[in-house]
Structures are given as C-alpha cells and as structure tokens.
Amino acid sequence: MDRFAVVDTPSLQNGVDLLRNRNVGAKLGAFDGRVAAHITIDHTPCYITSNAAYIPEIPPSGPDSKLFVRQDMRYGPDDPTLWPQKYSHTFCHLGAIPRQPTTEIGRLALGMMFWNPEREDFISPESGKTITRGLGKLRQRQYSKLAGAAEILLEECRKYAETARDVVQVFPLLQQTLKLGLERLQSVPSTYQRMVLEVTNLQRTYLELKGLLDYVTIYKPRMDNPASEGGHPEDCVGIFTDDPVIAQLFNIALLPCWLIRPLAAFTWENILRVVEPLEMVGVVVLEAADGYPSVPVGANIDKKMYSLHLCTRNAPWYKNPLPSPGAVSPPADAVLDPPSTAGPSRAPEHSQSSRSENRSPSPDLYAVRSRAGPKLPAPSYTQQRVSPYAAQRQKQKELKAARGPNPNAKVERDKYVHFDRPDMATAIPSWETALAGVDRAKPPSFRDPSKAVLKAVYVFPEPALLISAEHEERRQVFLHHYEMIRDALLYRMGDPDDDQFALTVQQWRDVLQGKLVAQGKAEQRTVTIESILGPAIRACGLDPTQITFPVDSSAIPRTTRNRARELTWELAELNFRYELLALDIAASRLQRSDRCRDCFPTRKMLGMDYVEGKQGFAAISLAERHPYIFRLAMLMLDWIPRPRPACIRMAERMSKWSEEDMRKLERDVTRYYTFCFYNVFGRAAIVPLRLTHEFGT
Secondary structure (H helix, E strand, O other), rough: OOOOOEEOOOOEEOOEEEOOOOOOOOOOOOOEEEEEEEEEEEEEEEEEEEEOOOEOOOOOOOOOOEEOOOOOOHHHHHOOOOOEOOOOOOOOOHHHOOOOOOOOOHHHHHHHHHHOOOOHHHEOOOOOOOOOOOOOEEOOHHHHHHHHHHHHHHHHHHHHHOOOOOOOOOHHHHHHHHHHHHHHHHHEEOOOOHHHHHHHHHHHHHHHHHHHHHHHHHHHHHHHHOOOOOOOOEEEEEEOOOOOHHHHHHHHHHHOOEEEEHHHHHOOOOOHHHHHHHOEEOOOOOEEOOOOOOOEEEOOHHHHHHHHHHHOOOOOOOOOOOOOOOOEEEEEEEEOEEEOOOOOOOOOOOOOOOOOOOEEOOOOOEEEEEOOOOOOOOOOOOOOOOOOOOOOOOOHHHHHHHHHOOOOOOOOOOOOOOOOOOOEEEEEEHHHHHHOOOOOOOOOOOOOOOOOEEEEEEOOOOHHHHOOOOOOHHHHHHHHHHHHHHHHHHHHOOOOOOOOOOHHHHHHHHHOHHHHOOOOOHHHHHHHHHHHHHHHHHHOOOOHHHOOOOOOHHHHHOOEEEEEHHHHHHHHHHHHHHHHHHHHHHHHOOOOOOHHHHOOOOOOOOOHHHHHOOOOOHHHOOOHHHHHHHHHHHOOOOOOOOOOOOOHHHOOOOOOOOOOHHHHHHHHHHHHHHHHHHHHHHHOOOOEEEOOOOOOO
C-alpha cells in the first residue's frame, strides 16, 4: 500500500466549497491546487493548496517544541529528509531534498539512503577475541554501498565548488559532516545502537547535501528564469509556506509547495480535488528513543536546523590527546604570531594547500594544561615545607652514589634505536636513521626550563612494549591482552565525550598486564587504567567484575610471528598519526587535521587496514613514498623551529624531481620531523614501520 495514498473528503466546510471553481482543463497557477485540504490553525479555519498530489500534515511547532531522537534513530517529523518543514530563507534548499522513492528505479538510485540497518548488519569480533563483545562495525557490504554513493556526491560537490562564484556556508559544513560520518563508520567500533545512529546521521547528511546541490544547480536557476514552463513537481520533500512569493518561486522551479491561507481568503482559486491531510503516523516513527535528551527548539525552523546540525557530529571526532609543552621564548630566528584571544577556530576544515587556513593561536596553546592528566602545580616561593626525613633521604642518596651503579639493574631500552626483533614490524631506513641521529646532548629548546618536565606519554602502547619482555610467556600475554582491549581503545579515541588522555609506559604496561582495578600503593597509577577502558565497557552494558581479564596465561592462544608484526605496525602507525597531529598543532599553531591526514593513503586516524603497511611512507618504491613525504614537507613550512632544511623550503617551488632530489627531501623531512618532536615533547618520536610478509600467513 502506498504510504502517500490520498483520501477524498467533503469540499464544503465552514460555508466555503473549495471545489466551486473547479476546471480540469485549465492550466494551474501557483495559487491553484491539484489538491487542497481544510485545516484549522489556532482555532482559525484555513486551507492548503499544492502543486503536489497530496497534502501532508503540518509538523507540530510551538514555543515548547523539542527536538529528540526517535526509536528508529531518526528525528521523525522534525527531520527535513523525512517530512516537509516550514520554509526558511536560511535553509531554502530543504524543499529540494529527494523524497523517499516509491518506484523500483528510484529505490535503486536512493534506496540506500532510506535503508534501516538490522542486527545482522552489525559485525562483532569473534567470541574470546575482545573483552567488549558489544562493540562492532557496520557490515562491509552495506558500508560500501553508502560510501560509494557518498563519494560520487562529494565529487559532484567538488566540481561545483571549483566553478561557483559563491558557496553558501552550509555547503562545506555538510561535506565535512559526510566525510567524518564515513570515517567513523569504517574506523571506530561502536555499539549496535550507536552504529544505527551513525548510519542515519550519514543518510540525513547525504540527502540534505544532495538537496542543496540540486537546489543551487537546478532549481534556483529555474526560479531565476521567468521563461520556465510549468508542470508537475519533481519527487522532492517540498515546503510549507504562507508567503505567496515563495509559492510562486517553488511552482516555477517544479518543487512541491503547500501554500497555507485563511479560509476567508478563498476566492477564485481552481482546486481539482479536496483530500484529507496525510498523517505522520505510519509514515515516520514518532516514539522517543530511551536515553537521548531532547533539545528545546521552539517554533523557529532555523533554530531547529541549527540544533539538528549540532546533533549530527560535524566536528572531527579525533582530538589531540598529547599534553602541550610549556610556553617558551622561541629562538631568535623563529617567527611567532601575536597571541589571539579568539580561541581555536570552529569552522569546518578543508584540505586546501594554503598555509594561512584556520590560523587560530590561543593564549594558552602552549600552557601545561590538558585533559591528558592533572594540572601541574605552580611552584610556591612563599612557603617552604620542611620534611623531618630530608636529612635521612639525602644521606641515603649519598650512600647510593658512593656505591656506584647496580650491575644487575635493568638498562632502559634506547628508544631512539629501532627495537629489532623477529616479531617486530620492519624499520623504514630513512626514519630509522633520522631517529637515531637526534642530538640528545642538547635539551629540548621549545620548552620553558622553569616549568616542570612533562612525563613521556603515549596515545597508544609503545609498539616495542608488546614484545620487549624477556620471557616468551609474558610477550604472549601482552600480545593477547592488546588484541582483547584493542576495540575498547579505538572506541575511547572515537568517543567525543571521553577524555582522551595519553599514558606513560608504565601505565600502558599495567593495562597490558590486566591491572584494571586500583590496588594498594599502585592506586594512583592504575586508577587511570580503569577509566580508559570504562567508556567501552559501560557502553556495552557490561559488569566489569564479570569480565574475564586478565586471561590466565595457560589459556592464552599463541600469537603468530606475522600477527605480532601486524600488531606492532598498527601501534606504531596509530601513535605516529596522533603524534603528527599534536606536533603540527604545537609547532605551527594551526588547526588543520585534514592536511595532516592527507599525509596517509586512506587519510584515516583509526582503523587502518594492514595493506597500508606497504603504502605511503612504508612503500618500497621511492617514487611511491615521495607524494606523502612532499605533503609532510608542505606542513613543515609553517613549523616554528628554525632554520629548517633548505630542501624543505625549496620543495614548494620544484616541479620536476630526480631520484636524488626525492631521496634528499625524504632524508631532510624525516630528520626535521624527529628533531622537532624531540624539541617539542622531549622524547623520541614513534616513527612509521613497514610490513614485509604476505598477508594471511
């Protein structure tokens, strides 16, 4: 049965017969109606006429109206992709949004944008492979359908933007939201309900962007052309209006329009049919979803749309979790912009090459303040606490110094040297040489020496930590435990509501050992471990006391050597990508994550496929590595530490590259990167690695 089927109703109400001027053979104008309906608004009899074949019910709107998620993870009659809204000059494209198709051809073209995910479309890891069994991703087949349609639309938008004189502000916003929605679906594990919400957000964004593109390229030109021929409206959502001018424009553009007028104003209009308004019940889901707060929007359509866009994640879901270094007076040859009180830019990011984009220095950009950990206490010079044990501790230090180093003490691994083991991913020669060549004799110059030194912290476990234990059994425990918590860690980084703080090596070691609950003297150290896995555990509705973690070493399956290489490569890549983002923010004072992601083949921050272990910076061919090295070099043109290598400064002007030129640029870029990271964060950078084995072995 057609959900949009119409039912005839008596034409005479309140003494007015809407069919009294009926003339089937006459051409209909903007104020006539293929159909009409009697309605009442605020106790006033009114009527609606339309160039469409049906009359939808007017969506509820009043001072107490609220926007909320319905049980199908959509927004019911408040969703402009599901139900017509009142006309808005700000969002005039809403009427051009494609309507849910009712024909087979239409369903082939747009049906995926109205598809509802089912449980079988949610793929979770095998039982026993993760502690968060409620996390998973959208089935790849369905994702590919959504992504394919989205990529085609984004390409059409790109071509339009290249030739358009002016691009409305919402255009890049919707493009950015669509891109981020695709990334989240592919990269970040989520619960089933959140996965459905991400799918519906992506579908709604696609449809609105499609409507906007069609409006500016098809329907607005029709409105501006008075010679346009009339006809039946196209299969779009349409709008309600009480403005005769808007009704005429939409009629010229062949867009559905429902013109509302007081019944007393009816005079000469030619109406062909009087029908009952189509009710929302049975067409859209009205029942509210549990656990989602409502947003007051009132009767203002613009406020409703702004709120709807804010409810859809239109900002990058990845953040910079590394603590910022203390502010310093830069070297004499460094050029700094004056501080601004404007704060970070909230505008959508783009991947243009201009180095002036999104420049938003903040007065506390380099302050030691971060969600990555507690605030560092300011030194006090007015009060001196005298410890009764100070003299005893000083004596113990002197005795220890007199005894000399302990020959049995563990020697800390040199993190500037590649940890070469058979189960470690392979080093990339240029990055390995650059890291080993960092001059550590000089203290980091980008940090205020009067400030407390920040601890060496990592966004994900350091790759070598998985396989650096002396005993094979302990290495197998770390490898298996990482696989079990991997989804929870990725969920944490993709959760916009979570504090994405980095951890020290010892804290990550505690995680990999399975120390999830604070105990005894270790409480201060392990309390953060509980919190990093907590968001995923709570999202899955799991009881932490019922989770089998840590796993008894006797029950741990052996991780193959090639699998260990894949896991260490993944950790190196995850750390490197977030460290590049953090370093670029600190060294350039710019917010431009899109350009950072351009340095990687698939532009992902999370969820990389292992095939990337042979692409980008890890490619065997110098010619294949060069485009990514060049993009990183272009980022470095804005970095403050000077002087930068001449090869990087000249790269922007070069059009032809010899093999020697490419090799020299790679050498200088990798050296400059590792130098800058040490200079800013005071530790060795995690550099990319390479996979050399055949996948599946």
